[in-house]
Amino acid sequence: MLAIAEVTPAWYLVLGSLLFTIGAVGLRVRRNPLVMFMCVELMLNAVTLTFVTFSRMLEDVHGQTVVVFVLVVAAAEVVVGLGIMVALLRKEPEATADDLTVLKG
Amino acid sequence: MGSLLALLSQPLDDAPTEIARVDVAWSALAPILFLIGGAMVLLLGDALTRLRSARGAYAIVATVSALAAAISALPLWSRIQDADRGPFSTLGEAVGVDGFSLFATFVICAAVVLGALLLDGWLRREGMEGPEPYVLTLLSASGGVMMASANDLIVMFLGLEILSIAVYVLAAMHLRKITSQEAGVKYFVLGAFASAFFLYGIAMTYGATGSTNLVDISAFLSTTVLTDSGLLLAGAALLLVGFAFKVAAVPFHFWTPDVYQGAPSPTVAWMASGVKVAGFAGLLRVFYLGFGSYQLDWQPIVYAIAAITMVAGSVLAIVQTDVRRMLAYSSINHAGFVLVGVQAASEQGVEAALFYLAAYTFMVAGSFGVITVITRRGDVGTGLDDLRGLSRDRPLLALTFALFLLAQAGVPLTSGFFAKFYVITAAVDAGSTWLAVIAMVSAVVAAFLYLRIIVSMYMTSDDELPESRSIPVPLGAGVALALSVVVTIGAGIFPGLLSDRAEDATPVLVREPDPDAVEAPPDPGIQPAP
Numbered sequence: 001m002l003a004i005a006e007v008t009p010a011w012y013l014v015l016g017s018l019l020f021t022i023g024a025v026g027l028r029v030r031r032n033p034l035v036m037f038m039c040v041e042l043m044l045n046a047v048t049l050t051f052v053t054f055s056r057m058l059e060d061v062h063g064q065t066v067v068v069f070v071l072v073v074a075a076a077e078v079v080v081g082l083g084i085m086v087a088l089l090r091k092e093p094e095a096t097a098d099d100l101t102v103l104k105g
Numbered sequence: 106m107g108s109l110l111a112l113l114s115q116p117l118d119d120a121p122t123e124i125a126r127v128d129v130a131w132s133a134l135a136p137i138l139f140l141i142g143g144a145m146v147l148l149l150g151d152a153l154t155r156l157r158s159a160r161g162a163y164a165i166v167a168t169v170s171a172l173a174a175a176i177s178a179l180p181l182w183s184r185i186q187d188a189d190r191g192p193f194s195t196l197g198e199a200v201g202v203d204g205f206s207l208f209a210t211f212v213i214c215a216a217v218v219l220g221a222l223l224l225d226g227w228l229r230r231e232g233m234e235g236p237e238p239y240v241l242t243l244l245s246a247s248g249g250v251m252m253a254s255a256n257d258l259i260v261m262f263l264g265l266e267i268l269s270i271a272v273y274v275l276a277a278m279h280l281r282k283i284t285s286q287e288a289g290v291k292y293f294v295l296g297a298f299a300s301a302f303f304l305y306g307i308a309m310t311y312g313a314t315g316s317t318n319l320v321d322i323s324a325f326l327s328t329t330v331l332t333d334s335g336l337l338l339a340g341a342a343l344l345l346v347g348f349a350f351k352v353a354a355v356p357f358h359f360w361t362p363d364v365y366q367g368a369p370s371p372t373v374a375w376m377a378s379g380v381k382v383a384g385f386a387g388l389l390r391v392f393y394l395g396f397g398s399y400q401l402d403w404q405p406i407v408y409a410i411a412a413i414t415m416v417a418g419s420v421l422a423i424v425q426t427d428v429r430r431m432l433a434y435s436s437i438n439h440a441g442f443v444l445v446g447v448q449a450a451s452e453q454g455v456e457a458a459l460f461y462l463a464a465y466t467f468m469v470a471g472s473f474g475v476i477t478v479i480t481r482r483g484d485v486g487t488g489l490d491d492l493r494g495l496s497r498d499r500p501l502l503a504l505t506f507a508l509f510l511l512a513q514a515g516v517p518l519t520s521g522f523f524a525k526f527y528v529i530t531a532a533v534d535a536g537s538t539w540l541a542v543i544a545m546v547s548a549v550v551a552a553f554l555y556l557r558i559i560v561s562m563y564m565t566s567d568d569e570l571p572e573s574r575s576i577p578v579p580l581g582a583g584v585a586l587a588l589s590v591v592v593t594i595g596a597g598i599f600p601g602l603l604s605d606r607a608e609d610a611t612p613v614l615v616r617e618p619d620p621d622a623v624e625a626p627p628d629p630g631i632q633p634a635p
Contacts, residue, residue, distance in 0.1 A: 027294070040298065043301035043305075054311055073300075081297065085290060088283075088289070091283050102287055103284055103367045
């Protein structure tokens with residue numbers, strides 16, 4: 001019989017770090033630009049979860065206000081990123097990260 | 106439904122909850138407001154008036170707003186140097202105004218002026234005239250000033266993102282050039298990656314200290330002994346990764362050569378000067394001030410990063426054949442030198458780092474200014490071979506370029522000599538003799554790189570010379586180059602003019618808007634995370 005462990009805040013911290021790692025590894029491994037964006041979002045949201053958890057642990061509302069700032073920044077970042085990516089894909093349709101090799105040395 | 110209506114129709118008996126208000130010292134925010142205001146004027150002016158038809162109007166508006174921002178910081182500077190009043194913080198302690206943040210503001214404004222002047226002629230040559238590049242430069246400068254004066258890690262993060270997002274677009278600005286798009290994408294992906302690390306670092310620091318405010322953090326760390334400092338050190342390490350990426354320190358430098366080579370030349374001038382200053386200002390604020398009591402933990406890491414940055418920057422530069430790529434590696438080498446000042450973690454080290462950043466801003470903006478001018482339409486022609494014959498076609502331009510390169514190499518009578526001299530002195534005084542030795546060796550190796558560029562400009566046998574071509578120097582670029590020459594030589598002959606200012610630019614964390622108040626003890630309600 002498995003004892004059902006109590007869900008402590010530490011679980012959420014671990015979940016946050018796992019999601020962050022998945023995002024970070026995914027960004028380096030995946031070559032599709034859109035999936036790379038999604039990985040960045042995953043990383044940012046993992047941090048958001050960490051902030052909220054710490055906020056709960058410290059009983060301090062400040063950590064939750066941070067989340068709002070992060071959401072705004074993430075939205076702005078994606079808008080600009082997609083814009084840059086669209087400009088690139090117009091010149092080279094179906095480009096992946098492996099095709100970006102004009103600049104090297 | 107009925108109960109909801111009843112709830113809504115209930116009169117509000119209780120007094121409304123008091124909303125917390127913060128004091129805003131608008132004069133302290135004036136530099137940021139002038140930069141953002143200038144950007145708004147440009148956008149609105151372009152839409153509503155005939156600004157587009159006036160030649161050079163955009164550059165003039167951008168230059169004037171940057172100068173206004175710098176001038177609005179002058180009264181603050183004299184206020185802070187006044188012994189009775191001193192530094193203060195505003196916006197609920199989220200923004201600190203001290204000599205350090207103002208010095209960085211002045212340098213960032215100077216970088217905006219140089220960048221705007223270079224953009225003017227370049228945009229006309231490329232047929233891309235429009236207000237957007239100036240707007241983005243001004244907005245990213247406002248983010249840089251925000252970073253330099255942030256007393257709260259969240260404000261620091263917002264400043265970093267305002268700075269970076271605008272610069273991603275600047276890098277990808279040249280729509281007809283695939284390399285510019287590629288540079289933009291690479292910069293964006295790696296930049297977003299680094300920003301996420303930075304933010305995770307803030308989260309961990311928050312978890313370990315219970316606050317994101319640098320005043321609270323430093324007060325907490327200097328009065329409390331953490332039983333387990335792992336969380337805090339992990340947070341500090343992640344923050345360092347974020348900063349190291351922005352200032353292009355090894356091993357977070359991979360984007361630098363590609364972006365410097367692919368991005369439009371005048372925007373690289375801004376990237377290498379303003380963005381670097383903002384990154385180092387943030388780094389010093391967080392580590393020297395915020396984590397000051399954990400100096401012994403972060404100093405060795407910065408020591409190691411400084412050493413490999415200087416060595417890798419100078420060695421990798423030698424095998425390059427593109428001038429922009431060479432200067433990218435040289436900028437990595439320079440970042441290492443500034444880190445030498447940072448790792449000293451002393452007042453002297455901070456002064457040396459500030460002097461270095463101010464001097465480097467003019468040297469690198471001047472270098473990329475020359476590159477902006479000598480490239481042909483389409484922003485091409487930056488191979489070493491393309492420099493042949495420059496001394497014949499444009500002797501003065503070649504001489505100017507040679508001066509900036511020699512200054513970067515650290516030749517006496519230029520600002521670069523004293524910049525290197527001060528950081529190395531600070532390192533020796535802080536006991537990092539070996540780092541000083543590595544710095545000097547790397548300076549010698551890097552000198553080879555600069556001499557290689559100079560040789561290709563001057564020493565080509567006549568039969569190898571290409572056909573002579575006319576290289577027009579636009580007025581704006583000419584002014585920017587002249588300004589950079591004056592500062593580079595001026596600070597080389599009278600270094601005191603600049604170093605005295607850097608000496609006054611002490612970074613401090615103060616809690617109270619009232620300058621006479623002493624630093625309050627940390628909030629007893631804060632508990633460290635288990």
